[in-house]
Amino acid sequence: MLMRRLERLIDPFRGLPDSQPPESVWRFYAHFLREVRGVFAALLIVGLIGALVEVALFSFLGRLVDLARETPDGSFFARHQNELLWMAFVALILRPLMIGAHDVLVHQVINPSLANMIRWQNHRYVLKQSLSFFQNDFAGRIAQRIMQTGYSLRDSAVQAVDALWHVIVYAVSSLALFAEADWRLTIPLLIWIVGYIAALAWFTPRVKQRSVVATDARSRLMGRIVDGYTNITTLKLFAHSQHEETYARDAMADQTDKVRQAGRMVSAMDVTVTTLNGLLIAGTTGIALWLWNQGLVTTGAIALSTGLVIRINNMSGWIMWVVNGIFENVGQVQDGMKTIAVPRRVLDRPDAQPLDIRQGEVRFDHVGFHYGKGSGVIDNVNLVVRPGEKIGLVGPSGAGKSTLVNLLLRLYDVETGHILIDGQDIAGVTQESLRAQIGMVTQDTSLLHRSIRDNLRYGKPDSTEAELHEALRQARADDFMDLLVDSHGNHGLDALVGERGVKLSGGQRQRIAIARVLLKNAPILILDEATSALDSEVESAIQESLEALMHGKTVIAIAHRLSTIARMDRLVVLDGGRIVESGTHAELLADGGLYARLWAHQTGGFVGVD
Known part of the structure; x- marks a missing residue:
């Protein structure tokens, strides 16, 4: 019951104004994230406590080494019972609770709903764009950008929250713990922080730029592939498979080259960070051993400093990848915004x-x-x-x-x-x-890839079965209805018609379209080459039905x-x-x-x- 309540904290289909998303990337993020600010505030709090707990474990390690060295044999547990119980509570109860809370917030609350909330709102907005909007782009690319933008925005926001506390808490806590033992232990860490920030500042915008270029290349590749599939009949009629292969291969080669360029920058960044991490581990461990040898720090300080810098080493690589992942996702959001955040005409x-x-x-x-x-x-x-x-x-x-x-x-x-x-x-x-x-029958009839029944009910959603059959009869479409069978074994009105109705002949599609308009029964009727796809015999047969359709209407x-x-x-x-x-x-x-x-x-x- 509790889990179900938590899972409903974000409603993907909440009733919100159907407004244009902002055209600035940061305002675009804020536009959607403010709707779930309570959940992200909870994620920030859980992340802060979780990061503090992780640092505390390393502090416990150093403390345990010192306690073991200082305590006489046989009295360790008796003398330090309360402190050990607190350590056990943090490790066995508080840490799993924070990790569990974080995972529930991310995997049960945010991941399933936030991306779909963004997709739903963007889909609602794009669906009401003008006809010219869809004529100027590929349908597949528009759909891909709507799907990808929701996913990328969600992931980059979650990654940013996760990275924020780990960077701040580990850096500040480590400096405080090192300074408490001996201020000289902070020197390698301070140098590392400056170098790490410099590496981030230099590599991140370049990785982002190349990621955006690679994303654009991927969108062009997707557009070319979808264009070929959408017009597969034309491709086969003109025997242009080889030409289409070349057309897609050129885009694929360009996309491969752009990904390689991004990969070069990532490899250079990885080597740089690994080198910085090596200097941090060697420098901190060397100074800790020197200070211990001089009697200036305890054995526990060596365990604490060595453990922490190894943890920072592991975390730094993760942070670098997360930061680049964030900017890559931001690049994909920017790419999607070019399609989504466009004013309606x-x-x-x-x-x-x-x-x-x-x-x-x-x-x-x-x-x-x-x-x-x-x-x-x-x-x-x-x-x-x-x-x-x-x-x-x-x-x-x-x-x-x-x-x-x-x-x-x-x-x-x-x-x-x-x-x-x-x-x-x-x-x-x-x-x-x-x-x-206004009812309209067009020359180029396009049906939805749904059943005949669903296509007919576009004309009148509450149509009865009797009304559907009467419309089909008047449109002279009943003669082939019982013969329709799709690949799933559906018959008649339940048969799927294929994308744009490709499983039907031109004349069959046209008669379904006429039946749909008969059901709509609008007072104004437009016939744009309404019988162009019909042969003379069929056209003659439905002429009487068209006369009935036009009766009493402005045509x-x-x-x-x-x-x-x-x-x-x-x-x-x-x-x-x-x-x-x-x-x-x-x-x-x-x-x-x-x-x-x-x-x-x-x-x-x-x-x-x-």
């Missing part, structure tokens, strides 16, 4: 309200957007889509059709003008409520295959980010403009529409 206003749709009118009012380039893409677009109206967006590639839809979804913020839904500026409503009211459809949107209420033709034509299919054909030319190219002048 699309933000909800502090006073943002949920979107309230009563009719479904969509208005683009002098909208301009250029991806920060200053011109092009979308230029001063004015468009009103009336409630329940179904319009088709038409135009050549790069005309701005998909960008206009992305702006409506607020995946990007408009640079000029406004987009309004039922008179509400979408910049002033919450992003979650906006996207909850914006994009299609390069013009025959799929020719029957829309109105067609809007975009070219160069501007609206150049608008009207019905028949009206635009009669005008003989861009739409008529596009239609003639696709039909060859022979196919018409009723």
Whole structure:
């Protein structure tokens, strides 16, 4: 029961504000560690007592030697009973208690929860980044940095606390104990302390710098490997295994070289510290023996000083590695911060309200957007889509059709003008409520690597089994559902679809996506090449379902295959980010403009529409 209480001292999923982590490394550390300051305060106290106990054991050793030499035979235990009991208490009870408390705090309280608390908060923040954030980096590298940052921050903080007291307590206590025996015993230790600090000051920043470089090289290597795995189909289709091997090998060779450079510095540091430690042991032991020979110190002082410097020798190597481990972890935290502590580009206003749709009118009012380039893409677009109206967006590639839809979804913020839904500026409503009211079927359908059921319930989380099956039937996806079996033996709705849905054909993925939007039943519907992955027979079969899906909704459809949107209420033709034509299919054909030319190219002048 006590252990479970202690293990719950850090809640990884505590409800905290979803704010941007600081961009300064020390403020980044403070941002997370202040949430667990009570646990780290306890670790500091336990560490202090534990370090004092360790030094006390060496003091006991010297004291025992002197007591044994000074006490007559047969009366040792009787004369020193109380002092011996105190020594036994420290060694047998207090020391195990402090070590146990330290281990519980580190291994039961901090290690399991702190890293995941940091990962959880960073994941929540990154998950709400803009679309461009994820388009500018590898998904695998983003995930790796979130995972590694939590681990590195936790380890470096714990290591710093552990090292702090051992350095301070051993240095101060040793000087005090040596000075108590004879001030000359402190000379080698003082020289060693100065040399050790100088070695730390010289080597640590260089080891840190090379560790950061090696970490960057490892991130590039990871990015290249993940990129190859993610696009494995393209790699195989173009028979480029050899090219991909070379691409990864170059990054691996660079990473190996950077690690070797860091290793050289570590080796030089190790030799330097070992040399300093040798001088400390020889100097202290030599002076102690000389002082004893002169009758100036006791035999116990030799045991104390020799034991302590050997312990300091062992500890110094550990401290040096810990310090370098700390800075290596700090370097990895800094590397992770480059991805994590980035301001979001699309933000909800502090006073943002949920979107309230009563009719479904969509208005683009002098909208301009250029991806920060200053011109092009979308230029001063004015468009009103009336409630329940179904319009088709038409135009050549790069005309701005998909960008206009992305702006409506607020995946990007408009640079000029406004987009309004039922008179509400979408910049002033919450992003979650906006996207909850818009259903969309895209050209490149991507499914989550989960079951068919889980993917469908993204549209409506509380869907019943009957609703799931009805949506599949309407999307004409029920005919292949019973045939699906994954590698774990799951069937039908329970079958896993693979990463991005790779275990399904393009047409199957598209029909699952349509069923998902049927379940969502949002008042505004966007179809971006919704039937492009379907063959003519399947497209014809689900056309009736699409008609039912569009009934009573405001619909914006994009299609390069013009025959799929020719029957829309109105067609809007975009070219160069501007609206150049608008009207019905028949009206635009009669005008003989861009739409008529596009239609003639696709039909060859022979196919018409009723």
